[in-house]
Amino acid sequence: MADIDSESGRSTPRKRADARRNEATLLDAAASAFVASGVDAPVRDIAARAGVGVGTIYRHFPTRADLIVAVYRHQVEACAEAGPTLLADSSTPHAALAQWINLFVDFLVTKHGLAEALQSDNAAFETLHAYFLDRLVPACAQLLDAAAAAGEIRPDVTAFELLRGVGNLCIGAGEPRYDARRMVEILVAGLRQHPQGTGPR
Amino acid sequence: MADIDSESGRSTPRKRADARRNEATLLDAAASAFVASGVDAPVRDIAARAGVGVGTIYRHFPTRADLIVAVYRHQVEACAEAGPTLLADSSTPHAALAQWINLFVDFLVTKHGLAEALQSDNAAFETLHAYFLDRLVPACAQLLDAAAAAGEIRPDVTAFELLRGVGNLCIGAGEPRYDARRMVEILVAGLRQHPQGTGPR
DNA sequence: TGGCAAACGGAACGCTGTTCCGTATCGTTC
DNA sequence: GAACGATACGGAACAGCGTTCCGTTTGCCA
Numbered sequence: 001m002a003d004i005d006s007e008s009g010r011s012t013p014r015k016r017a018d019a020r021r022n023e024a025t026l027l028d029a030a031a032s033a034f035v036a037s038g039v040d041a042p043v044r045d046i047a048a049r050a051g052v053g054v055g056t057i058y059r060h061f062p063t064r065a066d067l068i069v070a071v072y073r074h075q076v077e078a079c080a081e082a083g084p085t086l087l088a089d090s091s092t093p094h095a096a097l098a099q100w101i102n103l104f105v106d107f108l109v110t111k112h113g114l115a116e117a118l119q120s121d122n123a124a125f126e127t128l129h130a131y132f133l134d135r136l137v138p139a140c141a142q143l144l145d146a147a148a149a150a151g152e153i154r155p156d157v158t159a160f161e162l163l164r165g166v167g168n169l170c171i172g173a174g175e176p177r178y179d180a181r182r183m184v185e186i187l188v189a190g191l192r193q194h195p196q197g198t199g200p201r
Numbered sequence: 202m203a204d205i206d207s208e209s210g211r212s213t214p215r216k217r218a219d220a221r222r223n224e225a226t227l228l229d230a231a232a233s234a235f236v237a238s239g240v241d242a243p244v245r246d247i248a249a250r251a252g253v254g255v256g257t258i259y260r261h262f263p264t265r266a267d268l269i270v271a272v273y274r275h276q277v278e279a280c281a282e283a284g285p286t287l288l289a290d291s292s293t294p295h296a297a298l299a300q301w302i303n304l305f306v307d308f309l310v311t312k313h314g315l316a317e318a319l320q321s322d323n324a325a326f327e328t329l330h331a332y333f334l335d336r337l338v339p340a341c342a343q344l345l346d347a348a349a350a351a352g353e354i355r356p357d358v359t360a361f362e363l364l365r366g367v368g369n370l371c372i373g374a375g376e377p378r379y380d381a382r383r384m385v386e387i388l389v390a391g392l393r394q395h396p397q398g399t400g401p402r
Numbered sequence: 403t404g405g406c407a408a409a410c411g412g413a414a415c416g417c418t419g420t421t422c423c424g425t426a427t428c429g430t431t432c
Numbered sequence: 433g434a435a436c437g438a439t440a441c442g443g444a445a446c447a448g449c450g451t452t453c454c455g456t457t458t459g460c461c462a
Contacts, residue, residue: 044449047411054411055452055453161378190387191391243419248443254442256422
């Protein structure tokens, strides 16, 4: 853990030049392999694209999850950080929540196989799981809590559950007769609590 | 008449006794392997449980989907046939739809890995896909159409889409913090169209 | 320039699904 | 009941995957 250099680099003696070069090359290769074959692209393919041996991949990214996280880190961060902004700018918390979920869905839907990987119980994806939850659950929870506090949605759904449900609905997006976005829209609509009798005070 | 063979058996010259015995043994073995390791249980495991060679499995069930369909056929049929009954017995079409979906979810949730397999784009599962859709889409469509005709739900969702969405939400059921049944409940709630001029928006 | 730690490459291993063919068994016919 | 052809069986063999491991190369610093 915490051995990401290029930043503080305090006690870490800085990696060798070829190692840093290879890491960058691998990220590019992985990104293009993911686009071409999904996030399950064979390790050998990625290695070949990068012009390195498979051992080099495992040295830099011990599990596939590490590689996926590294490739998509920026986008996940952006999604997480969009939460507070949306909450501040939207007319209602529920609108902010819906917009934020749209961001998340747009991200997932364009990454072939990522939604599947996110729900996989394969041990290789544990880190992926952990990272996504770590970054996105708090963001989602903030929006969810705000909407619940405003009485707009039923209060018994956790951010974890909602993210997982949305992620699940994104599996198979891109197939002809299945519109993941609409399904998520319906799920979010189902969250609403219609004020009748016991309304927000 | 006097059709000893349980199959249609018209031009088919009836299989050898050992073949029929092995097929039954394999179904049992597969069923128990599926319970123990999910529907992805290794072919060799199933063969070992049945006490046969792997070749025998492939002769009887050319693809994994064929085996899965054979194991769960009865339950899928029961689910499909429950549709009209529920529609006749329930107070509203939407109630019938909700109950029917509950049946489907109960079925899926208790089959380790089945929901995942159903959404897999792996060619080996194409038959599985086809069978489930063939049996369940019409049943679902009947309920969906009735509810739509009654104005209870939004009319722009297809049975295919709904089934797929529900199936997706069942992925990962059984994990500690994710309640697939509740997510499906929310999705079904989101289907409702509230008769008061301005729907949820 | 010498030396060594870091990094590399890819052969090798284990676990999958899948195919293939020599062998065994069944059912029929004489 | 013996013989024979068709059917079915078993498991070795192959291919594709992830993962490990170690002999070799390379960058860095003294």
